[in-house]
Amino acid sequence: MPETLKLTIDDLAQRAGTATSTVRLYQSKGLLPPPAKEGRVGYYDDGHLARLRLVARLQEAGFSLAGIGQLLDASEQGRSLGEVLGLEDQVASTWASEEPLLLAPEELAGHFPGGQLPAELAQRALALGLIALDGAKVVVRSPRSLGIGSELSAMGIPLGELIDELELLQAETAVIAQRFTSLFERYMWAEFVARGLPTGEVRSLVGTLQRLSGLAEGVVQISLRDALKTAAAKFLAGQASELRTAGVLEMLQPLAAAAGLELDHTTEEG
Numbered sequence: 001m002p003e004t005l006k007l008t009i010d011d012l013a014q015r016a017g018t019a020t021s022t023v024r025l026y027q028s029k030g031l032l033p034p035p036a037k038e039g040r041v042g043y044y045d046d047g048h049l050a051r052l053r054l055v056a057r058l059q060e061a062g063f064s065l066a067g068i069g070q071l072l073d074a075s076e077q078g079r080s081l082g083e084v085l086g087l088e089d090q091v092a093s094t095w096a097s098e099e100p101l102l103l104a105p106e107e108l109a110g111h112f113p114g115g116q117l118p119a120e121l122a123q124r125a126l127a128l129g130l131i132a133l134d135g136a137k138v139v140v141r142s143p144r145s146l147g148i149g150s151e152l153s154a155m156g157i158p159l160g161e162l163i164d165e166l167e168l169l170q171a172e173t174a175v176i177a178q179r180f181t182s183l184f185e186r187y188m189w190a191e192f193v194a195r196g197l198p199t200g201e202v203r204s205l206v207g208t209l210q211r212l213s214g215l216a217e218g219v220v221q222i223s224l225r226d227a228l229k230t231a232a233a234k235f236l237a238g239q240a241s242e243l244r245t246a247g248v249l250e251m252l253q254p255l256a257a258a259a260g261l262e263l264d265h266t267t268e269e270g
Helices: 009-016 020-028 046-060 065-076 081-094 105-109 119-127 143-154 159-194 199-238 240-246 249-258 263-267
Strands: 036-038 041-043 101-103 131-134 137-140
Touching: 009 020, 009 046, 020 046, 046 065, 101 105, 105 137, 119 131, 119 159, 143 159, 159 199, 199 240, 240 249
Parallel strands: none
Antiparallel strands: 036 041, 101 137, 131 137
16 A cells, blocks of 8 residues: 655645745635644645645635635534545546646746746746745645646747737636636535535535536537537638649648548638
């Protein structure tokens, strides 16, 4: 069996990609159990990490700390710690966070062309929550996003513009997330509260929340894919004359067809 984690508060915050002040806040609100004491030092384990990630994800999804507390309290009534942690693991599996990456500033800059990360852009990344500071190190909360940004930057897109686009994307996805959260609140949570928050229905409710999250991601993925195809088709239609003149239209057509783009239709008027 894997060894149980034994983390200080700083270690726990780093693993969860958050600040120690956030850990203390959740603990003061009763959302995070106290650590096990060994002398004057408190140690946190896997269960604390799962709980911390759960609370953070529910808060990001639009739930207030008070609402999260009600959900956790309801789940704990009459249940063992193992059952509660099982609930947390169940939700965490849906909203699993990436393992944060701890880098020196020069290591982070090395992911971009020229090995440069201007201070202004670093400050913007910090404000957007893409990175956090841990002493002299930088915590990259999503290594996958860093990889994508690095690749796009290598393609020639200025890093400043990438951050502009990400800022817009965060705002747009926050609106989408709030819409689905509102649906959950109106049609599932409200009825659950009206029935007195019965503990026997907690797991079913969590399952519904998980399923709704997965469906929301699926809808967004399908919508984005279709929108990208439409935008690409319109772009190619606008370039049809130039492509034909350059003699590359026939070469491009099978590639476009493989991508599901109706290039013949988009270029008929060219």
